[in-house]
Amino acid sequence: MADYDDIPTLKENIDRATVDSVRSLDVDKYKYGFETDIESDMAPKGLSEDTVRFISAKKNEPQWMLDWRLEAYARWLTMTEPNWAKVHYPKIDLQDMYFYAAPKSTPAPTSLDEVDPELLKMYDKLGIPLKEREILAGVERPKVAVDAVMDSVSVVTTFREELSKVGIIFCSISEAIREYPELVQKYLASVVPVSDNYYATLNCAVFTDGSFVYIPKGVRCPMELSTYFRINEKKTGQFERTLIIAEADSYVSYLEGCTAPMRDENQLHAAVVELVALENAEIKYSTVQNWYPGDKDGKGGIYNFVTKRGDCRGDNSKISWTQVETGSAITWKYPSCILRGDGSRGEFYSIAISNGYQQVDSGTKMIHLGKNTSSRIIAKGIAAGFSDNTYRGQVSAHAKAKNARNFTQCDSLLIGDKCGAHTVPYIESRNGTAVFEHEATTSKISDDQMFYCAQRGLDEEEAVALIVNGFVRDVLQHLPMEFMVETQKLISISLEGSVG
């Protein structure tokens, strides 16, 4: 198998091209000064204390929140970007970026005729209704768009009414900061500390959007909570902040993202997601991420640097992450669990697909602190084209974590011989009673398998889709039912053109 490193010139060209396309996005077309203008919809370009103040003011935030952000910003100035992930990308010039309402590089399309036909083909295959396609593709036809937004707003309102009957809070993080300051102050950055890592600290200073969920004691959330509507309502920000709190004996299942590819002008995404599960509570967090991976030459995709962490704070609590990653030019994310409560359990089920020139570095951390804690990791990486796919996982047991148990299964599937898959497990046990098991496999779709499938009538794409869906079966079944079928379709589509 050829490793990505074997083709440096090609890779440099891609990096170059990505830089160029990012440059052309901002620099030439918009020349704004540095004065702070609250009335403007745009923050001044670049990052400074002024940018942070502007964002906080725009969000009508209380003083404590502004102070918190400024402190994070001061901290961030002392930090350096991590470089240990196995991803390569040109340096991102933060002073050349907009942190609030970035201007569009090109005028928004006014009809679907002006939208990238490849994107439309994909919507078609996913069976997305016309109206939604327009919104996803960013078509600005005020009438239609407004109607659709109204639709989703009213759906959300109905939702929220039903939820509030049982005491559940589901709103934007900005709203929570204004309406539920005690909860936010108590839990924000209690899982991912402000100084956790370069991107997380940056997020603290400049986050603009995200969700807040609060499930009261003993309540089982009656429906799947989804960001889907909220994203339709408004373009997702590049620095999202999500906070989910499950009080004792409660349960919630939360779904982030959607299978449709989102066009987005923002190149860098650095979200922070924090989950807190108290005694006996369970949080299921599923992500289907399908951001624009860049065109077939690797140009213009999104960089996704995310910090996701769950804290099993109470005894016998449970947090389970399920993710399907098919998008982004570069993905760097490690949804993790801190198993603090005795008998708590963490799970991580992941499907990471890379094609074209995508680079994925993803995995999880299971930190066993409490007694009798257990964790389970099933990671399936699929690499096609010229892509590079790394699983990076850490499992550790603290001295007090008696009888900690982990099972890790890590499988890679390679399609073609120009891609790479890597497994980097770190295992650390300071406890003689801990039992950690790790299994890893790497396989290829063989010519014999392709020929066998062809002999039964399947064309190459059908054969690859069938084999890949078989490969990810154990993870797929952990997704909420209604997303399983969609995800299967998405997997086939993501791998189109990967053979032959």
Added chain:
Amino acid sequence: MTTPILEIRNLHARIEDREILKGVNLIIPPGEVHAVMGRNGSGKSTLSYVLAGKEDYEITDGEVLLDGENLLDMEPHERAAAGLFLAFQYPIEIPGVATMTFLKAAINSQRKARGEGELSTPDFMRAVKTAGTELNIDTDMLKRPLNVGFSGGEKKRAEVLQMALLQPKMCILDETDSGLDIDALQVVSKGVNALRNGNRSMLVITHYQRLLNHIVPDVVHVFSDGRIVESGDKDLALQLEAKGYADFDGAAA
């Protein structure tokens, strides 16, 4: 004259620099079962792969018609949809894909290629159940990933099950008897015989005569060094068994 289901004319094929098929000629009319017998390494499996379109081979001469259509111009999956089925000597494992799922995908993509609608799930289930019962294949086996951990007998039964469901015009069975005990051989042969009809033709490849006691052929061909060197009725198989292949080697030279 009716169009033969399979017509092979002067077929030459090589792998890398080695010529394996050296002028195969064979005509199989509708409804007939032909056996090809020959010693190991004579090129029987190569013939079946070349017909099915495996890409490792270079065809240097000759022509193949499937029901009058030029087979060699088609992609492997198009040949399948056109009605060519190969029961593999060594069936390939497809991990994670339940046998049932695989069957459904295969049937529906062939139907799609022929411009027919997808089979409804109840119709599909009924067809699988009927064919499965015949071959002693239960639902548990259908839930297992295709060929993964299957015994020799299970693999061959699964091949015949696929053949039964896909309803091909032309069946090629490559050493379907290998790795089978006598009971399994009977089950598989019964399954194959049930598929014989006036329109469907079969090419049964074997190097043991015993299979032909169960699947009785209309014509027997002796294959040696990449070509057919002798043809006759089913008694030719018995002669071969008695005298060995040596008598036929070089017969056509």
